[in-house]
Amino acid sequence: MVGTVESRARFHIIITLPAYTETRTEGRFTRQEDWIAVALIVQKYGGSSVADPDSIKRVARRIIETKNAGNDVAVVVSAMGDTTDDLIDQALSIDSDPPAREMDMLMTAGERISMSLLAMAIHAAGSHAYSFTGSQAGFMTDAQFGAAHIRAVKPDRVRRALDKGSVAIVAGFQGENERGDATTLGRGGSDTSAVALAVALGADVCEIYTDVDGVFTADPRIVPTARRIPVIGYDEILEMSSCGSKVLALRCVEYAQRFKMPLHVRSSFSHRSGTLVVPEGVDPHTLPNL
Template sequence: MALLVQKYGGTSVGTVERIKGVAEKVKAFREQGNDMVIVVSAMSGETNRMLELANSVSKSPSPREMDVLLTTGEQTTIALLSMALNEAGCPAVSYTGAQVRILTDSAFGKARIREIDESNIKAELAAGKVVIVAGFQGIDEQGNITTLGRGGSDTTGVALAAALKADECQIYTDVDGVYTTDPRVVAKARRMDKITFEEMLEMASLGSKVLQIRAVEFAGKYNVPLRVLHSVQEGPGTLITVEDDSQMEQPIISGIAFNRDEAKLTVLGVPDIPGVASRILGPISAINVEVDMIVQNVAQDNTTDFTFTVNRTEYEKAKKALEQVANELGAREVVGDSKIAKVSIVGVGMRSHAGVASKMFDTLAKESINIQMISTSEIKISVVVDEKYLELAVRALHTAFDLDVEE
């Protein structure tokens, strides 16, 4: 007998018929002798509907009251799924995050889980019931309802799996696993049977939107085997787990991630003096703009060109702040480009194989794609290119690193 934690997203429970379908699937797992804990999101469209309601009564709703409102979506789903299971002859009980006692901090809208009291769930499992838990939500020490931020139901699922020491946490979604890259860009992209936590974390942070980053971090920290599965189609999905010796024979590169939402800013002719990087980036941080890649080039005349990337939505705000800083530093000018994209190759195999970077650069050169910036870590290489070459770059690299599905 295994203890499985399964998470079903909004599209999986988007209608009454789909909720009944999930109930049948869960019942089948239960009849195989598994203990089942189910985490669900709000029905698709519900969260947007509630946001519209909030905005219709207040221009700036209180974050606390927004959390009270938004958590009702999941509360509806857990009750309906519990009813459907009981109707199907499978004993089930629903719990909100507060009823489980998923204790969080008090950062409304983006709370972090501090601890979970699993005693209620264990008692219900011992009584032979399926336990259905509302995702995306918890409670703080003052008893306030909190939410975990976008995609928070994934985090709830992984956190419960860690607390309960589940055999596996299964994330049901609208894709049948994690692919080597986005199949909409590369038709020959293939589903991976297995990927490491490290690789998945890099893929998620670099633009792959299959899983929420915090959920992958949580799974890696507590070593929770995580599986991505399709909510309707049958199949093995993709297992996200620790690196092991059997993976030594896998390809050097596991996948290619990309992000279109990038913009680049450069301060030209900055005096090359100690602390200049801090003086440039300090004001950018102060306006809450996240900086990604950074490149600094020192010229012979004791000046430097300082370049960094930001999210495209924050380009104008960052540029305005940077122009003021440049003026204070006596820099020559500020230039920018909001039509760039980041392409990254990811793989734990890079640790033990030389020549990966040169192969990447050669591949792009053969396609006449100019590299504007480069960033590396132990298991990834990212490059910034002109946005118009993004898809060509991804396809060329996918083929060059033997990731194409075999005909």
């Protein structure tokens, strides 16, 4: 079971805070009263989105932009570029049959690097973030090294960071078992981490950032005439995932469908509208950060 929602409810409760815009006029500021709705958004950035320092800085700016729009933001991040493959190659160059436990200890390193660098980039840009490993973020799994399943998410430390007004950054793809050993979630694990965290926090939406502008009828990098699908249901995206679509991992969509968590698939390289994956009966136009 993924952790239960405690303090936030999706779609029907909004928290409003008085906000103001500041305009400098001859050295003075004028206050303009307004009201804004506070949404909680979980964003996931894949390896291509954080492939190098410049990419990480760009992602940091996007996160801050979302935060400055009046949203609480938690982020799940993958390892940089080909880091995971490089770690596997290094392990196999040392031991052709490495112990599964040690492989998982090694494999969690990539996401830890990404989370720390992203937190630094946000700090350098003038905002504040806390980074957390999967275990620090409360991801509890079974003991199946290399393909662990999430048993519970207890994101107390993440919630405290959000309550302080900070961005919370979580290393995807990982957790720990009941013995305290590091575990990894297997293929698509960071997507699954993001959805599970969104459910546990009671987020309004889980945004999955990738290198394409949403879900298409075919891979637009191969088929130039492929059409973007603006809105799609869980069953349709599950069918696409089971047929080999690489936009969303199958387990990620299954989690989202089980807990009715809306997904927003979009590119980290543009501000195009992407694709919304929503439960039946939910108006996609009510979701934040469109």
